Amino acid sequence: xxxxxxxxxxxxxxxxxxxxxxxxxxxxxxxxxxxxxxxxxxxxxxxxxxxxxxxxxxxxxxxxxxxxxxxxxxxxxxxxxxxxxxxxxxxxxxxxxxxxxxxxxxxxxxxxxxxxxxxxxxxxxxxxxxxxxxxxxxxxxxxxxxxxxxxxxxxxxxxxxxxxxxxxxxxxxxxxxxxxxxxxxxxxxxxxxxxxxxxxxxxxxxxxxxxxxxxxxxxxxxxxxxxxxxxxxxxxxxxxxxxxxxxxxxxxxxxxxxxxxxxxxxxxxxxxxxxxxxxxxxxxxxxxxxxxxxxxxxxxxxxxxxxxxxxxxxxxxxxxxxxxxxxxxxxxxxxxxxxxxxxxxxxxxxxxxxxxxxxxxxxxxxxxxxxxxxxxxxxxxxxxxxxxxxxxxxxxxxxxxxxxxxxxxxxxxxxxxxxxxxxxxxxxxxxxxxxxxxxxxxxxxxxxxxxxxxxxxxxxxxxxxxxxxxxxxxxxxxxxxxxxxxxxxxxx
Numbered sequence: 001x002x003x004x005x006x007x008x009x010x011x012x013x014x015x016x017x018x019x020x021x022x023x024x025x026x027x028x029x030x031x032x033x034x035x036x037x038x039x040x041x042x043x044x045x046x047x048x049x050x051x052x053x054x055x056x057x058x059x060x061x062x063x064x065x066x067x068x069x070x071x072x073x074x075x076x077x078x079x080x081x082x083x084x085x086x087x088x089x090x091x092x093x094x095x096x097x098x099x100x101x102x103x104x105x106x107x108x109x110x111x112x113x114x115x116x117x118x119x120x121x122x123x124x125x126x127x128x129x130x131x132x133x134x135x136x137x138x139x140x141x142x143x144x145x146x147x148x149x150x151x152x153x154x155x156x157x158x159x160x161x162x163x164x165x166x167x168x169x170x171x172x173x174x175x176x177x178x179x180x181x182x183x184x185x186x187x188x189x190x191x192x193x194x195x196x197x198x199x200x201x202x203x204x205x206x207x208x209x210x211x212x213x214x215x216x217x218x219x220x221x222x223x224x225x226x227x228x229x230x231x232x233x234x235x236x237x238x239x240x241x242x243x244x245x246x247x248x249x250x251x252x253x254x255x256x257x258x259x260x261x262x263x264x265x266x267x268x269x270x271x272x273x274x275x276x277x278x279x280x281x282x283x284x285x286x287x288x289x290x291x292x293x294x295x296x297x298x299x300x301x302x303x304x305x306x307x308x309x310x311x312x313x314x315x316x317x318x319x320x321x322x323x324x325x326x327x328x329x330x331x332x333x334x335x336x337x338x339x340x341x342x343x344x345x346x347x348x349x350x351x352x353x354x355x356x357x358x359x360x361x362x363x364x365x366x367x368x369x370x371x372x373x374x375x376x377x378x379x380x381x382x383x384x385x386x387x388x389x390x391x392x393x394x395x396x397x398x399x400x401x402x403x404x405x406x407x408x409x410x411x412x413x414x415x416x417x418x419x420x421x422x423x424x425x426x427x428x429x430x431x432x433x434x435x436x437x438x439x440x441x442x443x444x445x446x447x448x449x450x451x452x453x454x455x456x457x458x459x460x461x462x463x464x465x466x467x468x469x470x471x472x473x474x475x476x477x478x479x480x481x482x483x484x485x486x487x488x489x490x491x492x
Contacts (some may be wrong), residue, residue, distance in 0.1 A: 379477060
């Protein structure tokens, strides 16, 4: 190594080789980066199936956590969550532990990778909120036959990911940002993302902006994918449409992603561990290599990132020594031959130019408990969720009698979101899980000096609990004169 190379300041990255084909694609990626002169030093760490087998329920060793925290950068191969033992997904553990709230999934046609959509000019980025929504993993069995999953979306969480989407658009010189939600049905949760998008959007007048319902977005991705530039969406929606979009350009085997937070960035291949070919030298390293290219741009190593990307484009376009999944009729070479071919193409320019990139600059968020205090706050009532096998009419009548000498009145009883008492004339299949809505006869102003309606609530719940098994209670509040709760289907 000459003196000039010695003088290059290198960035230390935590490498997680992972499971299945993970170590093979990690080795290939490291070899390519080294051949290209990438300013990277590696710190190896362990996560995945073998860690679960050691009894660590997170699937990630303490040493790996400490390494990532210290370096602030990680490159990750696929990790398994074993069936039958182990705890939560190691992938989710890493995203949540380091608050990697922004998942960035580029989707671009690659030369030599032919799909039914080839030639359509697909080149977009899906920006997915990565830590909230139903993936917060807050689930409960309400009865033996009714499961609940809480969908938690926060205004700061929506604002963070929306600002991240505009940051991506700026860094990649894109022109349009589309917000995709299910706000027509989930008006409080998904609707929050739409409202925040409409609030933040005017700060970025240089970008065209629109909103689309998520199911129409999925439809339009198939009908006219070229219309999209940057799509920002919530966690589960983004999980689904980013995989769909990857399928348009060749599948998960070539799909990279970045997981960004305020302090740590983790780059990974999207595909699984492919245990059926593990150890056979057949794996395609394109996805992890593409993730590494994203990582190089994150540390502003733009020239070497473009050098590797152009070599990848040439390798794919010329079709020499491609792995089996990329070769016509599956007749391909192994990982080593593909890697050697790509290294031999370093320094060449393809017919497909790389985009102009800048570093994605996320908005820094203060390290405090986010809180937005409304101007006024009122307690309007409570929802009490009961388990019973009673029919709707006798249940409603019994609850009306219970509430008669309390500050509350029974507003209605619903089952799976549909009002069943008072009857509306509809036909609803009942399960043993009823949402019983009680409204205060006189709403209570919550000003921080009162008991916040606690005595009134306790009195009612005590009376209900004497006759029925209840699971949980939700306060019904009104913020700044506006109801902060939804009404069941059929309620007048």
